[in-house]
Amino acid sequence: MSIHGNNTPIKNTKYVFVSGGVLSGLGKGITAASLGLLLKNRGYSITNIKCENYLNIDSGNINPIEHGDVFLCEDGLEADLDLGSYERFLGEEVGHKNFTTLGQIYSKVIDNTKNLAYNGATVDAWLYIPQEAIERIKKAGEGYDICLVELGGTAGEYQNVIYYEAYRIMNLQTPQDTIHIHVTYFPNPSHINELKSKPTQLSVKTLNSMGIQPDFIVGRGELPIDEKRKEKVAFYSSMDKDDVISNPDCESIYEIPPILAEQKFDERVLIKLGLPINKADLTEWNNFVKKFKANKKHSVKIAIIAKYLATGDYELTDSYVSLIESLKFASSYTDTNMEIVFIKATDLETKKDKALNDLKSVDGIIVPIGWGERGVEGKISAIKYARENKVPYLGLCYGMQLASIEFARNVAGLKDANTVEVNPETPYPIIHDIPFEEKYQKIKGKGASMRLGAYDCILKPNTLAHNIYKKHHAFKDENKNLISERHRHRFEFNNKYREVLENAGFIISGTSPDDFFVEMIELPQNKHPFFLATQAHPEYKSQPLKPHPIFVEYLKAVIKQSKK
Numbered sequence: 084m085s086i087h088g089n090n091t092p093i094k095n096t097k098y099v100f101v102s103g104g105v106l107s108g109l110g111k112g113i114t115a116a117s118l119g120l121l122l123k124n125r126g127y128s129i130t131n132i133k134c135e136n137y138l139n140i141d142s143g144n145i146n147p148i149e150h151g152d153v154f155l156c157e158d159g160l161e162a163d164l165d166l167g168s169y170e171r172f173l174g175e176e177v178g179h180k181n182f183t184t185l186g187q188i189y190s191k192v193i194d195n196t197k198n199l200a201y202n203g204a205t206v207d208a209w210l211y212i213p214q215e216a217i218e219r220i221k222k223a224g225e226g227y228d229i230c231l232v233e234l235g236g237t238a239g240e241y242q243n244v245i246y247y248e249a250y251r252i253m254n255l256q257t258p259q260d261t262i263h264i265h266v267t268y269f270p271n272p273s274h275i276n277e278l279k280s281k282p283t284q285l286s287v288k289t290l291n292s293m294g295i296q297p298d299f300i301v302g303r304g305e306l307p308i309d310e311k312r313k314e315k316v317a318f319y320s321s322m323d324k325d326d327v328i329s330n331p332d333c334e335s336i337y338e339i340p341p342i343l344a345e346q347k348f349d350e351r352v353l354i355k356l357g358l359p360i361n362k363a364d365l366t367e368w369n370n371f372v373k374k375f376k377a378n379k380k381h382s383v384k385i386a387i388i389a390k391y392l393a394t395g396d397y398e399l400t401d402s403y404v405s406l407i408e409s410l411k412f413a414s415s416y417t418d419t420n421m422e423i424v425f426i427k428a429t430d431l432e433t434k435k436d437k438a439l440n441d442l443k444s445v446d447g448i449i450v451p452i453g454w455g456e457r458g459v460e461g462k463i464s465a466i467k468y469a470r471e472n473k474v475p476y477l478g479l480c481y482g483m484q485l486a487s488i489e490f491a492r493n494v495a496g497l498k499d500a501n502t503v504e505v506n507p508e509t510p511y512p513i514i515h516d517i518p519f520e521e522k523y524q525k526i527k528g529k530g531a532s533m534r535l536g537a538y539d540c541i542l543k544p545n546t547l548a549h550n551i552y553k554k555h556h557a558f559k560d561e562n563k564n565l566i567s568e569r570h571r572h573r574f575e576f577n578n579k580y581r582e583v584l585e586n587a588g589f590i591i592s593g594t595s596p597d598d599f600f601v602e603m604i605e606l607p608q609n610k611h612p613f614f615l616a617t618q619a620h621p622e623y624k625s626q627p628l629k630p631h632p633i634f635v636e637y638l639k640a641v642i643k644q645s646k647k
Contacts, residue, residue: 096224097356098261100250102234102297104286105268109303112165114266114330115231116172117339120368121349122229123173125361131169131181131231132223133162134216136243138186143527143571147391151401155571155623156181159525159536164404165233171408171626172340183219185242191215209248216249229356238265239289247293254295262355265290265297266330269304269312278304280316287320298355299348300327307331326351337372337627341365371627374415381419381642385410386445388465390428390458400425406451406479409622412630413638421638428458431465442468447475447641450482452571452620456505463489470606470614475640477633478604478616480572484514486616487576487584487604495587497580504574513584515577523599534570538595540602540619541565546592547615548603555632565596568619576601576618593617613640 101115115131123129139145142153143161154167158178166177192215196206224230232250236243254261267283283300290297300316302308308316308329317324328348333339343349350360391402400407407423414421424445430438438461442448448469450462462482466489469476478486484502491500491513499506502514516532517523524532542549542564552558552566559567581591581601588610593603606614615633625631 095257095260096221096227097229097358098220098224098232098253099229099264099352099356100232100234100261101264101266102238102247102290103236103266104238104289105282107237109266109268110330110336111233111266112163112168113172113336113339114264114301114303114343115233116165116168117336117343118264118349118352119169119229119231120172120340121344121363121365122352124363124365124368125349125353127228127358127361128226129173129229129231130175130223130227131166131173131177131233132220133165133169133182133233133235134220134243134246135163135182135184135235136240137184138189139184140186140190141182141184147402152404152406153571154405155535155569155620157537157569161535161571163235164401167405167408167623169231170623174626174628180219180223183216185245188212188215188219188245208245212245213248213252216245217253220249220253228358238286238293244293247290247295251294259357262298262352263290263295264299264301264352266301266303269302269308271305278306278308278312280312280319283316284319287316296321298322298326299351301330301348302327303330303332305332335372335375337368337375341369341372367628371415375411375627379414379418379420381417382422383419383446383638383641383645384422384424384444385447385449385641386424386426386442386465388428388431388448388450388458388462389425390453390462392425392427403451405620405622405625406449409625409631409634410638412625412627413634416630416635417638417642419638419642426465428453428461428465431461432458435464439468442474445474446645447477447637449477449479450485450616451479451622453481454504459485459502459505463492467493470611473611473644475613475637475644476611476615477613477637479622480618480620483604483616483618484574484576486614487589487601488513490587490589491580491584495584495589497583502574511580512577513580514574516574531573533573534575536569537567538570538600538602538619539565539567540593541596541598542603543590543592546590546603547605547608547613548592548617551615551632551636555635557632566593568602568617568621569623570619572618576604612644613637 101111103109103111119129141161142163152164154162154164156178157176160179162182192211234246267286269278271278313324313327316327353360426441462485466486488500491497497511500511500513501509503512519532525535527533559565590605592605603617621631621633
């Protein structure tokens with residue numbers, strides 16, 4: 084039970100279901116997270132759960148080109164990228180209870196049948212699968228005023244009907260505690276030049292066929308939904324015109340909360356949930372948006388050496404959403420206009436002249452997460468270029484491992500040094516796998532163990548890494564030089580090579596508290612303006628109002644070096 088400023092007790096958790104219609108990729112997650120921000124701003128405690136359709140147990144083993152950035156949570160969950168949106172908009176950590184898949188649900192029900200949990204009943208999907216979904220939804224909402232329930236996929240797909248049935252059952256049982264928001268698409272055909280509402284009408288008809296009447300329609304489109312279109316949709320959908328909310332394309336997704344607030348979306352949601360409309364103050368968020376959009380004092384160009392871009396004839400950047408957003412937050416913080424260019428790692432191997440010219444045009448280089456052999460030599464060549472030409476460099480996860488290999492090969496003289504992930508027969512396995520140890524790793528599948536989630540790290544005083552965390556008061560325990568960052572990887576720095584690399588000028592600036600894992604590496608600050616790499620993923624902890632210190636200081640170094 085929560086008590087707000089008007090002394091009104093909130094007895095039951097309210098559930099706001101958010102579904103999508105017409106096509107995928109409309110931005111249900113951004114819409115839900117934006118609404119969550121507005122409701123939290125009015126004094127309510129907000130949480131969420133994302134209900135995915137696939138049979139995978141989590142998002143960790145899905146090709147990022149196919150499903151976008153795998154968002155890494157504090158508790159080790161590898162989740163859909165929408166969970167990153169909830170963390171960034173709500174400023175709240177999410178984890179296992181905030182994410183479920185059909186794979187999880189079916190696995191649990193099947194296990195229950197094996198363990199006689201249903202007392203010998205015939206276990207039919209139509210009854211037991213939705214009930215398992217409801218249990219997970221209610222568990223996610225425990226202790227909160229409002230739980231946002233995002234339904235993956237699009238209305239009408241057979242695989243996600245159980246989630247709609249879960250809503251229908253919950254709404255039937257406690258109609259005062261549940262509402263349904265349907266996010267749909269209003270296309271603007273170029274040969275007609277007006278927003279068309281028919282796709283939305285048909286999508287609502289699909290909902291109606293499942294026994295669901297939406298409380299709100301949120302219309303996505305290139306342009307704002309005008310009054311005529313709102314009236315038409317409201318009439319055909321049997322709802323009030325003011326419950327049709329416009330959510331047009333914006334320069335930045337962070338403009339969406341104020342746009343929704345202008346239409347009193349959060350107020351109308353609270354009215355339908357029977358909750359008081361407490362005062363709101365979006366000043367801090369609006370100031371961030373204003374600064375985010377404003378023309379800035381500095382200008383830099385950053386290269387991301389990428390391998391997860393191509394999808395058929397198209398290129399997408401969704402595989403790097405968390406990194407991109409982290410850089411954007413830092414650019415706003417540092418008053419910097421930032422251009423991001425993606426250079427394919429494979430181009431640095433097969434189209435060397437063109438890719439090298441692209442490298443020469445940038446002010447900073449980042450090598451992010453990656454798996455497997457493809458593009459590795461291209462990434463190593465980019466790291467070598469950054470080291471030799473004093474271009475500010477930031478390595479994340481694989482970018483740390485490959486930076487260690489590049490240094491071993493080209494500075495320490497360990498020719499053919501590599502990672503056993505790429506070459507199991509390398510004479511110098513700078514990066515290797517370690518035997519499974521329960522206190523360090525989690526089993527992800529047959530023969531695969533990983534470090535997942537938050538791990539502590541001790542930073543070496545007077546290093547670049549230590550200075551960054553100290554400057555921003557970002558220590559978990561400054562007296563112990565202790566920080567905590569999220570991890571998602573399988574292979575580790577080989578401790579056998581610490582001494583030989585350090586003797587060649589390599590700095591190990593961060594290790595695990597027991598000194599078993601190398602967590603951060605760098606080059607001397609008197610020899611390179613900024614060369615830092617971490618086994619961790621700071622990009623998953625950066626937020627709009629609280630950008631991660633590593634990205635802030637990296638951009639400052641890029642600005643400083645670009646002016647030279």
